[in-house]
Amino acid sequence: MQGGFLNQNRTKLFTLMLMLAALLLPCPGPAAYAQEAARNAFDKWRPKAGVYAEPGKTFRASCDEGGGLTINLREKSVSGYEWGCGVKKITDLGPDSLKVEMVCNDYNLAQNVNPRDPDWENRKFNEVMFVKKIDDVTISVQKSLNGKLKDAPWREAYCPLKTQRALAEATLRAKADAKQKTDLEQALKDAHPRDGVYAAAGPNFEERCAKFNDTIVTFSEKSITTASNICKIEQTRVQLPDTVRIGADCALQAAPDPNAVSVQNVDTTLDHENLMFKKIDDKTVVLWIIKDGHFTGDGRKLSYCSDQVQRAYAG
Incomplete structure (x- = not known):
């Protein structure tokens, strides 16, 4: 009886030690969970910021002329020929696919929708664009027109780095010129x-x-x-x-x-x-x-x- 009693005590003591060891083991705190969430967000795919053009025989020429599509989701901007959009919301549809909700100005669309509107130049359109990664330089794009998906998806390829640098420099110059003009107008006003x-x-x-x-x-x-x-x-x-x-x-x-x-x-x-x-x-x-x-x-x-x-x- 005494031996059985001692064995029971040893078993209880061993179990207690295991529980204590488990309590002393480090556990992930809020910082660890935050790091994991940040890592998951960082891993979300986004198209490269820059200028794109449709692949094919005219690809280089299109790039040199400014491309057909400019995407910069970090700056919440998407634009094309005579249209430009501000990004409202981005929804991830999969590892390499996303939906972009936008508010857009569209010169040609505004004229066609209501040419008699005296304020047609300032008309806004709610549009959506679906973007999917095909490879490291090519994406599939489908964009609505006046809120409706009328056109099938098409492909856009990232323009060469030389073109990207030239266009980026031109954009910076344009921004500097615009700021100078604004500053001058304000100085005149003052x-x-x-x-x-x-x-x-x-x-x-x-x-x-x-x-x-x-x-x-x-x-x-x-x-x-x-x-x-x-x-x-x-x-x-x-x-x-x-x-x-x-x-x-x-x-x-x-x-x-x-x-x-x-x-x-x-x-x-x-x-x-x-x-x-x-x-x-x-x-x-x-x-x-x-x-x-x-x-x-x-x-x-x-x-x-x-x-x-x-x-x-x-x-």
């Missing part, structure tokens, strides 16, 4: 006086504002009317963040003030500029005109007239 009615500060300011007979600035309509001149803006150039120089075709008013100063012909001035505005704040500017090759003195300090006057002028 430097321009507000459109509206102005008058020189001093006695009878409100009266002169109400008569609209001092200075009216309308950059939006490329026009400036001063106390003595009517000018049509031909060009503008930002000289400083708060200064804009203007080339304008100006003529004296029909019945000018006896002290009126005519603006020099723009074709006879340096840089073809004959007016200059310096913006002091949102309601104050200084206007210079060129006469005999020089800007006139300290310029005329003009103040923006009241909102009531602006509304009356706008009619």
Whole structure:
């Protein structure tokens, strides 16, 4: 009996030791599960970012001309000839197959759907594209048109690296040029006086504002009317963040003030500029005109007239 009792105790002790060892073994924590999830996501197939063209005799020529299809799912962009899409959602259909949901602009489709729509250029289309890997450089593509899958799948091949680099560089240059243009437009906007009615500060300011007979600035309509001149803006150039120089075709008013100063012909001035505005704040500017090759003195300090006057002028 005593031997049996000892054997039972040994068995219980051995079982207890096994349980304790199991508890002490390392187990995967949240970090390990996160790493596994990240690894699975990383393994999902995506088509190479870049330009594709249909394989065949014209493949190289098509690539050199920009290809027929550009895919960059990381940047959420897909585009082709006269159409471009922003990617909304990507769904994996299998190891090498996916569905791409997109919102697209399509120049030709928009015209065909409703050519009388005055805003057809900005029309959006919800489209879907199915992409499947065939080999390392070739994919199968099927894209809807106006939400319907009318065309059968076709093949696209990844263009040579030389072409990819050239097109990537061209894209970067285009983006840089677009940014420069945007920055310039913003600089012009910041430097321009507000459109509206102005008058020189001093006695009878409100009266002169109400008569609209001092200075009216309308950059939006490329026009400036001063106390003595009517000018049509031909060009503008930002000289400083708060200064804009203007080339304008100006003529004296029909019945000018006896002290009126005519603006020099723009074709006879340096840089073809004959007016200059310096913006002091949102309601104050200084206007210079060129006469005999020089800007006139300290310029005329003009103040923006009241909102009531602006509304009356706008009619």
